[in-house]
Amino acid sequence: MNDDIRRHYERYPYPRYPLLASVRPCDTYALNLDSLYARFNGVLPPAAARRILLAGCGSFSPYPTSVANPGVPITALDLSRANLRRARLHALLHGRFGIGWERGDILDPAAASGEYGFIDCFGVLHHLEEPLAGLRALERRLAPGGILRIMVYARGARRGAESIRKALRLLGVKDVPAVKRLLRRADRDSRFGSYVSDAPELSFESGIADALLHPRARTYRIDELMALVGESSLRPLLFAHRGALPDVPAEVERLRQLAAGGDDEPNFVLYLGRETAGGCGLAPDASLMLNPALRSCVGRLRIARDVIPPRLGRPNPPLGFGEKRFLRRFVRPVPVAALSTVERERVGPFLDALFLVPFR
Template sequence: MDSLPMINHYCFAGQQDFRNRWRVLVAGGGTGDATIYLAEQLRATDAEIVHLDLSAASIAIARRRAEIRGLENIRWLQVSLLDLPGLGLGEFDYINCSGVLHHLADPDAGLRALLGVLAADGAIGMMVYATYGRTGVYQMQELLRRINGGCEGIGQCLDNARQVLATLPATNWFARGEQLISDHRRGDAGIYDLLLHSQDRSYTVEELYAWLHDAHRLHIEFSDVGRGRAPYLPELVLAPRQPPFLDAVARLPPRQQQAIAELLGGTLVTHSFYLCRGARVAPYGDPECIPFFCHEPVTGPELSAIIHRSTDVPFVMRHSHTGISTPLDVGRFGKFILKYIDGRRSFAQVFALVRGEEKFRRSPPDDETLFRDFAPLYRFLNAIERLLLTRCRA
């Protein structure tokens, strides 16, 4: 979520170069994972990162991690994010708030505090718990509340939780869905945070839209870790199966399609997303945008060669990391466009090279034709966040 290329693609129309005193707030930064990652990426810039957390112990760990790496672009504050409006910190271009608001008694108060310090054209990267994928978690929480009703201290509560985990019948909903959750395998802190936390609020897709879009007029772009938007797209949740009802689903508004995908897949245990005051995704169809591969070892020329060698009709994209296998229309020009994508050339430059191919010189395709032809490939690769766009050259 905090990858600068992804932030640029989803939140700044591909036009952000992260210079000119770019300001970042990590709200509820804990021991520093997001803070260190962002600071490392911004090391060679004049950006400022503010790490905010209530825990002195967590801040101490985060500071030590920064010292080891020689990161000096971080300011440390031990304070509640609810106090943000009165701290006089100014406005921030990007705010990370991951795994925090769902632990507040009033998550909306936390959101309002964040929005109060967000620049007008700024963005928030947020993660909150998802309801359906955590069904077994909430049943376990209720079970342990009943068992631990007379507990004397957290030690006994943890001991009871460990006993329950060790003896769950296979029919238990948490046991059935345990492959979705790993926090309880990370020691007592993981067990406590997952199963014994006193404040734990989860959301469905529809609830997020009602809260963030309807009430606060914020634009939402989902981005699941490692899978991008795929878990929110019914056709990719069901791929390679394409039952006829998907035709009707495809005509629904994106909000409804995403809610359907969440229910179809059932694997979302968290929702990760970007929030902006209006849609600002880098636009496909702009010749000046530079396509580049992200989070993917395969290059454009390599993928072009795979398509060229394939005998599948239609071509079947098999993506091992996401586990998605789906038929794709690679078009007449798709493999030639991929051949010239190197992360430096704009679409205009890529298309010029395609038109220079011997077989297209007599009747060279225009930009509109090439964009239309490449759209199915782009939509898939972009949905799994392997092909993104920027207007800033490295």
């Protein structure tokens, strides 16, 4: 069945962003290896863990991940040559190098060998015949203290898409041109029409194919996801989807309540860790550093505020002149012991947002 998935992405590379589409370094802050490793381990990654794996990289993610981690070796792994070709071209057009390109299956132990400090597997596990086998394969590639980010479809978030997928299968619709003909004829007040109006990915062919014609796409309730994670030795660290609470058990309960009330959950984004030691907080012997992905943003001391889109599920503090001036102090690490009481209080929101990171 992996052959079916490979053929799907050979025909429809995904996501198909314009090749000239760029990202600001500050928009990639939640992909920075040093910041993630330090947040969950209290130390910066050792040399052996300074590697990143994009497990099912698609046609875009190597570019922003490289922007977030200059100088860090990145392995981009994907089943599809078409995805890899487009991802490589996008990266090269924006001057991003130091990325290794590998066609292969995450279930193959010979693919993307070695250990990694950060693995990103965004929107992949729900397409596998055996998601647990995929999760365990990623777990084996994590270095001690390593961080894994996963995204899987939530049952509620995919309710509309799955009902349409089922209808298309019953109608025998198997190709994008046929779906596009149905889209043009859809009554705006129908379930199909309502979904189309709220789904921007249906404006392009690869988006239609990924949303409605993928060979395999399973969905999860939150307890099903936590049971899947529980079959591994990985530790849930932080949910990062829209509206997520910072405490994992509290967020699990919130998602249960959403589902019980008939409300749609967001697709689940979760950071997991292998043998993570835990963060050090504002310990007296710790230091604080600025997330490296924010250096260029903080360096622009303009009066207008910068708003960085949230990547951890919660709104970010806006960065005006005063906030940037304060954060510039941490371009080089600052000992916690050197902070005043007022400064300790001020750093709180920036720590929550991953803008500042404590480490020993």
